[in-house]
Amino acid sequence: MAAVDSFQLLYAEISRSCSGYYEALAVVGAVYAASRAVVLLRDCCGLVRVHFLPRLKPRRKLSQRFGAWAVCYGASEPVATAYAEELARNGVSIVLVAQNPASVRDTAASLSQNYGVETVVVLADFSVDPAAGKLVQDAVRGRDVGFLVTSVDECGAPPRPLAEASEQDLLDLLNRNVAGATLLARLLLPGMAARGRGAVVNISPGGCCRPTPGRAALAAAAGFMERLSTALQLEYGSRGVFIQSLTPLQISSSRRPTWRASWLVPKPDVYARHAVSTLGVSNRTTGYWPHTLQLGLMRKIPEWIWLLGSHVFIS
Template sequence: MAAVDSFNLLYREMSRSCSSYFETLALIGAVYTATKAVVLLRDCCNLVRVHFLPRIIPNRKLKQRYGDWAVIYGASESVALAYAEELAKHSISIVFITHDRSSVSDTAAWLSQSYGVETVIVLADFSADQAATKPVKDALRGKDVGFLVNCVDESLTSPQSLIETPEQGLLDSVNKNVAGATLMVRLVLPGMVERSRGAVVNISSGACCRPLPGRATLAAYTGYLDNFSRALHVEYSSRGIFIQSLVPFQIASSRRQPSSSSSPSGEGWFVPKPDVYASHAVSTLGVSNRTTGYWPQTLQCGLMRCVPEWMWVLGCRALVTSR
């Protein structure tokens, strides 16, 4: 009994001497919990502000706010075509910049017929030389260009090791996704600055947020476009030009053609059709300068940020090993 009494006495004495430390730890825990709660509340408010309010109260004056024409670079990509259609619904005419006329001719004709907008197809291959800019300059001359949409090459989303990529294919890809997109901004920006209005949208990929095996080049290109957009926003937002970086995650691989009733494969809640994604992304114009463009993928991005980098790397290595 004496031993029990001695233990209780020792415990009380230790508790009394450590009470200040317990109170300090409790205060630190309370501050940490409050901080996390504030961050969570802020993220929820941003989610509502960026993705839900614009769709409840849509902006139907894109043409008056930014301009009459939109330039779509990388126009053969399904997301770019869907984005062009979404802009055409707002009576905005489209200039398609592509190296393959057949990939956009049907869509261009369909947009003109369905929405009564003008469409122009310009053949330009920036992997060749600077002479490719001449037909682009000629096509844009005299037009009130209010939008530029740069879209990264969707073929890069297929996993491929860097050493397995052909050297010429790597050079062509750099010219198209880095040099070409940068040059397109250089071509349209002077007119936007002169009119003090316009929007530049760079559609890259969520691969710039977290590294993935077999996507080193995709992470590099999209990381460049993302940081390029953010730098442009700092430099030109005060001059009436809205610069947006879209970093979507996986999007269904193919877009439903205007004359077809078949649906793209691989769709899901986190994997939208290009049409669905474009509808959500256009609604964020003028609202957020950096977003996934689609609210379920914004949730996905938030969950990814909660995973420490070292844990993410270990998971990627385990995934590669298991293949």
């Protein structure tokens, strides 16, 4: 009994001496929990502001807010094609810029027939023709161009280490995505700034936000597009031009037959409808709210776990 009594007395004495530390730890824990709650509330409000409110409240026509014509570069990509169709559905005429005429002529005819807008097809390949920008400049002369939409061409090639890719393939990828997007922005931005309105939308794969084996060049091009968008917003945002970086995740298309359409993997037209609604609202977004949730979770994963999973599933 004496041992029990002495233990209880010792415990009581220790509790009294440490009570100040317990209170301090309780305060720290409460502050941390409150800060995480504030961050969660901020993220939820941001999600609603970007992805839901713009689709609920009436807004002016896109052609009145930004301009009557849109230049879509990388028009053979399913996402870019769907984005162009959504703009056409809103009454915006389209200039389709692609290197393969067969891939866009049917799209141009379909847009004109279904939505009653004008369409122009420009065959320009920035990977082989230094004068490709001149072809686009001639096509847009005298037109009220209010949109420039560029999409990173993923090429559909299987993942492989950088050293195993041919020099020509790498040059083509970088010229199409990096040089093409930059030169077109340089060509069209002065006119937008002079009119005090316009939008530049750069679409790049959101999955490249984390390192992925076999995708070094593609990830570099996607990162460049994001940084280019940020820099252009600083340069031209105050002059009435809205710059947006779209980073979608998986999108179902004929190029990705294994990606079946679902809530998390939308069809291109569903994605485009959501993405266009974010114009003028957010400079950097996935364009589709389930992807925003996914991307937020991806960024919480420690990099070593991400790399381990990438090696396991890709190899």
